Amino acid sequence: MLNDRSTILSLLETRRSGKPRELVGPGPTPEELERILTIAARIPDHGALTPWRFVTVADDQRDALAALLLKALEEDNSEATAAHREKEINFAHYQGQLVVLVSAPVEGHKIPVWEQQLSSGAAGMNLLLAAHALGYVAGWVTGWRAYSETVRAAFCGPGERIAGFIFVGHPSRELDDRERPDLQAVAQAWTPPER
Template sequence: MNDTMLNDRSSLLSLLETRRSAKPREMVGPSPSPAELERILTIAARSPDHGKLAPWRFVTIAEAQRDAFETILREALAAEDPCASVAKHQKETEFAHYAGSLVVLVSAPVENHKIPVWEQQLACGAAGMNLLLAAHALGFVAGWVTGWRAYSERVRGAFCGPGERIAGFIFIGHPGREMEDRSRPALGDVAREWEAPAA
């Protein structure tokens, strides 16, 4: 293996070791350019996909569409919580207008297929993870969030077809402040050697 290959592998490992999620409410611009966003989504689609079903969708919300998105969120909130405070409605306005590009990740499993829905949902999650890594590799930060919006029928209906559901809202931009890494689980808490059952 030559030095170039070793350096490339070292850079890739460093990339994986340093990716972290950003809080969308703290992001600033600029957003990815159209070409950069296309590249991010193209990489995201290179995910493990048993059956080659592509059981996910990427729905982008343009800056000019944020007001319409806000309207949907406010209508959904009013339907789910008729007594929602002004502050809660203002929070939806802020969410709809967070800085950065916004991609709605949709889980779109193929029903009644030999590939179980669970495996297709895992593939959607892998596509989301690839999206985060691609954004990081291009010098951006990303935040993948869900919350009540992802489970609202009103919001789901604006982005999903029958049998689909929102896997998350992913914002892509730049950090508005120095990011801090969170604590990670100790390897011993999440990994172990298999012990074969006694005969």
């Protein structure tokens, strides 16, 4: 059991994000993707509302995604250049598996929307961890696309939002590890208020 704990801790201590534009394929097999999403769904969910969804985009749907992004770009940015359009075509064709994480809170429920949004974020984090555990690298991005009404409408229902585009593949180079926060700056003991 001690070795299992050591392995799990090592997994948590070594997870890093990859830049989606730098990932290479192949992405996970259908069986691996099912396992990743099953693990991603094992998160805190107050009220068992499942206030999130995973939308997978297949390789043969990437041209359709590019067309959607170009349409949204034209609507959102009348001054978009050829370079902007090329960037969207490239984004749609990043290698690996694309999973769109959708935040789908249940409005008017006794569980606050904020808690439901946190649950969606936890699902995204579990997805990254599950991909890492299976030997993949994942990158979670948002950008203007996540906030475009045209793109949102293509993935979401009423009241839902895109929480992120998560690409799962392999690194094309050694991953850089970003500087992590100083624990002393982000963790502290509680001081009770004076009476």
